[in-house]
Amino acid sequence: MNTRQPIGVGRRQFLKASAATALVGAVHGAAETPAASEKKATLIADENRQPGTDDWQLTRVRLDKTTGVRASTIEGYCSKQSVLAGESLEIFVSTNPMAKFHIEIFRTGYYGGRGARLMTTLGPFDGKKQADPVMGDERIMECRWEPSATLTIPKDWPSGVYLGRLTTQSEASDKPYWQNYVVFIVRDTRPADILLQCSDNTWQAYNKWPESTSLYTDPRGAHARGVKASFDRPYGKYVQIYENPQSIGSGEWLCFEFPLAYWLEEHGYDVTYCSNSDCLDAAQITRCKTLISTGHDEYWDLRQYDAVKKSIEAGVNVLWLSGNACFAVSPLAPSSDGREKRIIERVGHFAGLTDAEVAKEEKVFTKDFKRVGPDESLIIGARSVVPFNGGGDWTCARPNHWIFEGTGMKEGDSIPGLVGWEHHGSPADIPGNEIVAEGLVWAGGVNPSRYTATIYPGPKKNFVFNAATIFWAQGLSSPPGHMLPWSHWSRPHGPDERVQRITHNLLKRALA
Known part of the structure; x- marks a missing residue:
């Protein structure tokens, strides 16, 4: 009915x-962007x-x-x-x-x-x-x-x-x-400037509803292979790094992704939206000038990796305003009644981590840990590294790069708490790949790890930017229904004019 x-x-x-x-519009429009x-x-x-x-x-x-x-x-x-x-x-x-x-x-x-x-x-x-x-x-x-x-x-x-x-x-x-x-x-299926892909595979992977039944609660270990999660169940309260009652039933949308959408729509950008499951075909991406990955975008079907790779080759710009992206290989399968793409299964991980990093986290990566996908850094510009949790400041490394135009940032200037709680580190060996921000992330508040934000040119005057943090959207806006997160004794401070200007600069170049 x-x-x-x-x-x-x-x-x-x-x-x-x-x-x-x-x-409200007059107040927000006082300083022209x-x-x-x-x-x-x-x-x-x-x-x-x-x-x-x-x-x-x-x-x-x-x-x-x-x-x-x-x-x-x-x-x-x-x-x-x-x-x-x-x-x-x-x-x-x-x-x-x-x-x-x-x-x-x-x-x-x-x-x-x-x-x-x-x-x-x-x-x-x-x-x-x-x-x-x-x-x-x-x-x-x-x-x-x-x-x-x-x-x-x-x-x-x-x-x-x-x-x-x-x-x-x-x-x-x-x-x-x-x-x-x-x-x-x-x-929708229309051509648009920006395709904002929600990270809903990851929302579901960490969903514990009804109780302790996420992909991380297997008795064999948090990263065990051969565990499944269904989209045919409610979203329980968000469980990872902070308490957020607005997350009940809404996945991680209000936690880490909504501030980006709110900001894009505030400034009139031509944006359309999709799920992870919509990006298995490159044609869904190439209809747009720019693809944005946001928040915690960890769980990917191999078909999505291939689709994004083809889209970059076709000239689409990609903004990885996310961290720990494209890390776990999780093919989508039909539900028991045949509806497509309703079950995700963790079968392994992309190939970015080194043997030494895996050995360092032997309690996390169990004996059945398998690399079953390509190196994710080849489409991101950097990859997840060990330790992969923590918090830190986002520090300018190349102030003369065009992304910093109008920010006033100098080498060594930092945006407090913007990196976390998972990040991208070791940069990829891609021609023209540049490190634009780098520094330390403190796992557990005390153990150092290194993040690197990168940008590299695509084959058709396009580019791929990697912000290297789940928290990038926190620097763009603080909409109703949103709570600032904190993790590992570190926290972002909320909207920051430098983050906003960098994002405007990226989109201006991407949409030219």
């Missing part, structure tokens, strides 16, 4: 929202002229236990990681105890600083407890819930990352409500 309902916005509400949007002076009309710029909403975050969340990840009072997942306009998406919801609930669908973006727009409301529905999955072969937990709602994506919904806010409701006003998210991506 298609339960989509149109949104009604009264004249007074619209005028109030428009005035607030204009005020390189992008602002050259801004062109784009679908995304038009979308962000729509009135946003202040009420899209989770307000009341309750974990089943204090140290757990699950909020079973209401929880859910979607039938696809990404969906085209005109296609249908099933949403699966469980409530325990039984309760009525509704689903508000928000598109995340800038929207005058509000961070999201309400697209539609579904329901109310009669909720029920749906069965927990039984652990299958290779420790897979795959839900087989009944769909609660079917949403056909309207043709006018633009590409973006969408959150469905699940809220229980009761006829009795004295009973509390509880909330959770589901997350999905609306993609």
